[in-house]
Amino acid sequence: MSDKLKGRRILITGAASGQGQKIARLFASEGASLVLLDRNAEGVAAIAVELGVQGYGCDVSARAEVGEIVVMAARVFGLDGIVNAAGILDITPFADLEMASWDRMIAVNLTGPFNIIKAALPFLQRAERATIVNIASTSGVMPMPGTSGYSASKAGLVMLTKCLGMDLGPKIRSNTICPGVIKTEMTRYLWENPAHTARAEDRVALKRLGETEDVARAALFFSTEDSGFTTGAVLPVDGGFSWY
Numbered sequence: 319m320s321d322k323l324k325g326r327r328i329l330i331t332g333a334a335s336g337q338g339q340k341i342a343r344l345f346a347s348e349g350a351s352l353v354l355l356d357r358n359a360e361g362v363a364a365i366a367v368e369l370g371v372q373g374y375g376c377d378v379s380a381r382a383e384v385g386e387i388v389v390m391a392a393r394v395f396g397l398d399g400i401v402n403a404a405g406i407l408d409i410t411p412f413a414d415l416e417m418a419s420w421d422r423m424i425a426v427n428l429t430g431p432f433n434i435i436k437a438a439l440p441f442l443q444r445a446e447r448a449t450i451v452n453i454a455s456t457s458g459v460m461p462m463p464g465t466s467g468y469s470a471s472k473a474g475l476v477m478l479t480k481c482l483g484m485d486l487g488p489k490i491r492s493n494t495i496c497p498g499v500i501k502t503e504m505t506r507y508l509w510e511n512p513a514h515t516a517r518a519e520d521r522v523a524l525k526r527l528g529e530t531e532d533v534a535r536a537a538l539f540f541s542t543e544d545s546g547f548t549t550g551a552v553l554p555v556d557g558g559f560s561w562y
């Protein structure tokens with residue numbers, strides 16, 4: 319631990335599981351005060367208690383609820399960082415994709431980060447410097463079969479993040495991480511199957527699946543002055559797959 323985030327106050331969504339949870343652990347170990355959000359109220363409460371930080375059950379697509387929770391959490395100590403990791407995936411060929419599933423992916427993966435950032439903006443603007451990190455996906459920069467809804471939501475998030483970099487500088491920096499296949503609940507269907515795993519590993523230059531630690535380190539980079547002259551960037555953490 320090097321206290322890279324000492325004195326910082328950072329909100330992380332999707333913190334009950336996978337990448338969001340790993341980011342919460344790494345950021346806590348680097349000295350940050352955290353506000354954790356997740357739709358899974360029990361899960362987020364457990365990690366919040368373990369890390370000794372604030373945690374709230376919250377659906378990021380519910381704008382009014384997000385507004386209330388962000389204001390409540392930030393009122394006393396403010397906020398100077400956001401990591402949007404909450405997300406959902408439905409892999410279904412376009413012809414069979416339910417309209418409700420399209421709506422839900424846009425609502426959670428794209429409008430969710432919008433809701434969080436909008437609610438947090440007055441606090442971020444009050445800070446001396448602030449950072450926004452959005453977790454998109456390789457699917458946001460390249461098409462993959464059956465991912466029209468997911469890819470469109472993540473491509474929107476990539477562009478939203480770039481636009482925020484432009485609109486909110488110089489005090490607020492905004493960057494995107496595009497993970498490849500990372501071993502979490504979202505991809506359990508894949509990594510629990512040895513044949514699928516072998517195929518996925520073979521497709522990437524580094525010949526392995528990603529770990530949550532890989533993404534957490536990238537989120538730390540974008541949340542510190544190590545990336546102090548970088549905004550609007552899109553960083554693949556995919557072992558050499560999208561070549562973006």
Ligand SMILES: NC(=O)c1ccc[n+]([C@@H]2O[C@H](COP(=O)([O-])OP(=O)(O)OC[C@H]3O[C@@H](n4cnc5c(N)ncnc54)[C@H](O)[C@@H]3O)[C@@H](O)[C@H]2O)c1
Nearest residue numbers: 332335336337356357377378404405455499500502503504
């Ligand atoms: N796992 C991968 O291979 C992979 C690859 C590229 C991008 N991603 C993205 O990474 C992010 C993290 O996913 P993960 O891999 O950790 O998966 P995960 O399923 O382990 O975690 C996702 C978390 O988001 C929460 N969540 C879902 N909908 C929510 C909502 N409406 N409001 C609040 N919380 C909500 C879930 O409860 C869960 O805790 C997601 O945005 C995902 O799209 C994942």
